[in-house]
Every structure is written in C-alpha cells, then in structure tokens.
Amino acid sequence: MTPIFPGSVDAAGQRATLGVLGGxxxxxxxxxxxxxxxxxxxxxxxxxxxxxxQVSHHHIQTDYDDSAGxxxxxxxxxxxxxxxxxxxxxxLQTLALTRPVAPSAAVVGIAQNRIEEKAHFAACxxxxxxxxxxxxxxxxxxxLQAVQDDQADLLPGILKTARMGxxxxxxxxxxxxxxxxxxxxxxxxxxxxxxxMLPLTAxxxxxxxxxxxxxxxxxxxxxxxxxxxxxxxxxxxxxxxxPALATRAREAAVSIxxxxxxxxxxCVEFFVVEDGSEHGGLVVNEMAPRPHNSGHYTIDACDASQxxxxxxxxxxxxxxxxxxHSPAIMLNLLGDVWFxxxxxxQEPDWYSVLSLPGTHLHLYGKLEARAGRKMGHLTVTGPDxxxxxxxxxxxAELLSLPGLDAI
Ligand code: ATP
Ligand code: MG
Numbered sequence: 098m099t100p101i102f103p104g105s106v107d108a109a110g111q112r113a114t115l116g117v118l119g120g121x122x123x124x125x126x127x128x129x130x131x132x133x134x135x136x137x138x139x140x141x142x143x144x145x146x147x148x149x150x151q152v153s154h155h156h157i158q159t160d161y162d163d164s165a166g167x168x169x170x171x172x173x174x175x176x177x178x179x180x181x182x183x184x185x186x187x188x189l190q191t192l193a194l195t196r197p198v199a200p201s202a203a204v205v206g207i208a209q210n211r212i213e214e215k216a217h218f219a220a221c222x223x224x225x226x227x228x229x230x231x232x233x234x235x236x237x238x239x240x241l242q243a244v245q246d247d248q249a250d251l252l253p254g255i256l257k258t259a260r261m262g263x264x265x266x267x268x269x270x271x272x273x274x275x276x277x278x279x280x281x282x283x284x285x286x287x288x289x290x291x292x293x294m295l296p297l298t299a300x301x302x303x304x305x306x307x308x309x310x311x312x313x314x315x316x317x318x319x320x321x322x323x324x325x326x327x328x329x330x331x332x333x334x335x336x337x338x339x340p341a342l343a344t345r346a347r348e349a350a351v352s353i354x355x356x357x358x359x360x361x362x363x364c365v366e367f368f369v370v371e372d373g374s375e376h377g378g379l380v381v382n383e384m385a386p387r388p389h390n391s392g393h394y395t396i397d398a399c400d401a402s403q404x405x406x407x408x409x410x411x412x413x414x415x416x417x418x419x420x421x422h423s424p425a426i427m428l429n430l431l432g433d434v435w436f437x438x439x440x441x442x443q444e445p446d447w448y449s450v451l452s453l454p455g456t457h458l459h460l461y462g463k464l465e466a467r468a469g470r471k472m473g474h475l476t477v478t479g480p481d482x483x484x485x486x487x488x489x490x491x492x493a494e495l496l497s498l499p500g501l502d503a504i
Pocket of ligand 1: 255262
C-alpha cells in the first residue's frame with residue numbers, strides 16, 4: 098500500500114480524498130479526523146441530512162448498493178472505509194476492485210453475522226485464549242426443536258438475530274423452551290443464535306488498529322456499562338478493571354485481529370463473568386469492524402483518537418502507539434435527554450453542563466431526538482479519576498442520565 102498523503106494531488110489532478118460508506122455519527126467523526134489532517138472527504142449515504150453527510154466535502158446520496166453511487170465514490174476517493182457494519186459486504190467488494198478498502202468485505206461479512214463471528218472466535222480461541230458464551234445456532238425448526246430437547250442448559254438465554262442487530266435490537270431474553278419458540282417466531286424465524294445468559298460482573302471492550310503491513314497498536318480496555326442493552330457509560334482510566342484481566346483482553350483482541358488479517362480499526366467487546374467459572378473470567382462477546390461508541394473518549398483523552406487511527410490505517414500512514422493523557426468517563430446522550438418527565442420536548446441544560454471543568458460535548462447533528470436514539474456524547478476528562486467521577490456524576494444528574502450509580 099503506497100501511502101496517500103493528505104494535501105497531495107494525484108496524476109489526474111485530484112486532491113487526496115478519503116471515502117466512507119455510511120453517514121452516521123461514526124462517519125461524521127471520521128470525516129472530522131480526516132479533514133483535520135488535510136484530506137478531502139466523501140460520504141455515501143442515502144439520508145439527505147445525515148451526521149456525516151452534513152460535514153463532508155462530498156455527499157453521494159444513494160443507497161449503499163447503488164452501482165452508480167459506488168462508482169462515483171471510487172472515482173472521487175483514493176481509499177475507502179465503512180462506518181456502518183451493516184453496509185452490504187458486496188458494496189465493499191465492488192469498491193475493492195478499484196480502490197484500497199479497509200476493513201475488507203470479507204472481515205466485515207464475518208462481523209455482520211453472529212454465526213460466522215462466533216465461528217471465527219472459536220477458530221482462534223487457542224491463540225486468543227478466550228471463548229464466547231455457550232450458544233446454539235437456530236436456523237431451522239429442527240434446530241429449534243433440538244435446542245428445546247437437548248440444550249436446556251442454554252436457558253435462561255438471549256435469542257439474537259444473526260444479522261442486523263445493534264444496541265440490543267433483534268434480541269429477546271428467554272427463560273423457557275416455550276418462550277424460546279415464541280421469541281423465534283416473533284423474530285420472524287430468521288437465522289439466530291441462542292446464547293446462554295451469563296452472570297456478568299462487568300463488560301469491557303478493546304480498540305485496536307492494524308495497518309496494511311500487519312502492525313498493530315491498541316488502547317487499554319475500557320469498562321462499559323449498558324442500560325437496557327445500550328451503552329450508557331464508559332470508564333477509561335487506569336484501574337478501571339483488574340490489570341491481569343485488562344492485559345488478557347488486550348492480547349486477545351490483538352490476536353483476533355491478526356487472525357482475521359484485519360486492516361483498520363477493530364473493536365472487540367468482552368464480558369467479565371464471575372470468577373471461578375469455566376471461562377476464566379473473560380468471555381468474548383462480539384466485534385465491530387470500525388471505531389466504536391466505547392472509544393469516543395479517545396478524541397478528548399488521547400493523543401490520537403480511534404478516528405485518527407482509522408484514517409492512518411486506511412491511508413497507509415504510520416500507526417504510532419496512542420497515549421492516553423487524561424483519565425476519562427464518557428456518557429452517552431440518548432434522545433431521552435431532550436424530553437422532560439411529562440414527555441415534552443426540552444432543551445438540555447447545556448449551560449450548566451458546559452460550565453463544569455473538563456466536559457467535552459459532541460452532538461451528532463441529528464435533527465430529531467427520539468427515545469433511545471444516540472444523539473451525542475459527553476466526555477469528561479480531568480487531572481485524576483476522583484475529579485473526573487465527580488464531574489461526570491454532576492453532569493449525569495443535570496441531564497437525568499441513566500447509569501448514575503455506575504459512575
Ligand atoms: P451493540 O451493537 O450496542 O454492541 P448488540 O445489539 O450487538 O449491541 P450485544 O452486544 O450482543 O448486542 O448485547 C447487548 C448487551 O446485552 C451486552 O452488552 C450485555 O449487556 C447484554 N448481553 C448480551 N449477551 C449477553 C449474555 N450472553 N449474557 C449476559 N448479558 C448479555
Ligand atoms: Mg455489543
């Protein structure tokens with residue numbers, strides 16, 4: 098991979114331009130990072146008012162699989178990435194015929210399908226040292242029956258659609274064989290996995306970036322707190338989890354990325370289960386082939402953010418090891434923040450929040466607030482963990498955020 102330098106002009110007179118499939122908040126923060134370095138950017142996204150489309154030099158407004166749109170993206174850009182893991186892998190395949198695409202269609206295809214994803218985790222369990230939660234694949238009525246008959250140990254469990262799940266969507270918690278059958282019918286009988294419900298003591302994730310040359314850099318694991326299946330709080334500071342577990346998680350994520358031949362930014366999510374279990378404390382949950390919500394703190398608390406690394410990796414620039422300079426807590430801002438207790442729209446009290454020291458507000462430019470919709474996030478940084486926690490708690494109180502007791 099020949100590096101694509103920012104500000105450069107190619108033989109055809111075209112300025113170095115990086116492209117992204119998908120126009121959500123991850124695309125927006127990618128565009129910010131790319132533009133800060135001096136690249137031009139292009140976003141392919143059907144929505145006219147998308148977070149990334151609003152801020153990009155070029156917005157190609159077509160469906161992700163539109164051949165004319167994809168051709169235009171390939172024409173405009175010297176390298177292309179994705180921000181949305183449910184983008185059709187075929188679209189990345191098409192783009193890769195003429196342009197470097199990172200991550201590749203093959204790895205995005207694996208991450209898009211929980212069945213393939215779990216098979217990959219199993220295939221590299223010997224090197225990564227982690228396995229996933231016990232599970233069964235349910236694609237046919239016969240498989241459902243077999244689970245009901247022989248795998249009662251998977252209950253209570255969570256039935257998850259193999260494809261298109263995010264933020265806890267496409268998941269049903271089931272306690273009995275009858276509930277399982279009803280849940281599978283409710284999900285339309287599509288391909289699913291039934292995962293055993295594990296007694297989690299914590300959750301964490303690891304972000305890594307891997308270059309075309311196989312070089313890997315990583316951040317220390319961040320500890321994540323979910324409320325109703327959606328990330329609410331990320332704790333990113335030394336001591337956020339036991340050091341031995343943190344080292345294991347980081348090493349596991351790196352080996353998973355190597356095993357995939359991954360290029361780009363990858364996030365691997367882990368469960369921490371009660372000690373003394375057969376899993377040895379750490380269980381791999383899933384991976385996202387892109388920057389991740391739990392890594393947003395890197396923008397304000399590290400000398401290179403996950404989006405900077407995404408840009409570097411795809412453009413073939415060097416990947417220096419990032420350094421976290423401040424402890425941080427990230428609070429997700431869902432649409433709920435824009436509604437009062439009577440369900441009336443309200444303007445959040447930004448004045449009070451922004452008067453707190455070390456608060457960094459990021460709003461994604463979404464025009465309509467809806468309950469459960471990710472509208473933005475607030476990262477709190479400070480000189481030490483205690484002061485970061487104090488400010489984060491105060492901000493969470495001011496905004497009536499969930500997960501306050503987890504700060
Ligand atoms: P996202 O895309 O936001 O990461 P998702 O929809 O892909 O979420 P998962 O990560 O599979 O969903 O699950 C969401 C949350 O549900 C997990 O972070 C965890 O809190 C809980 N959860 C999922 N699977 C299990 C399990 N097997 N045992 C216990 N809790 C679980
Ligand atoms: Mg998840």
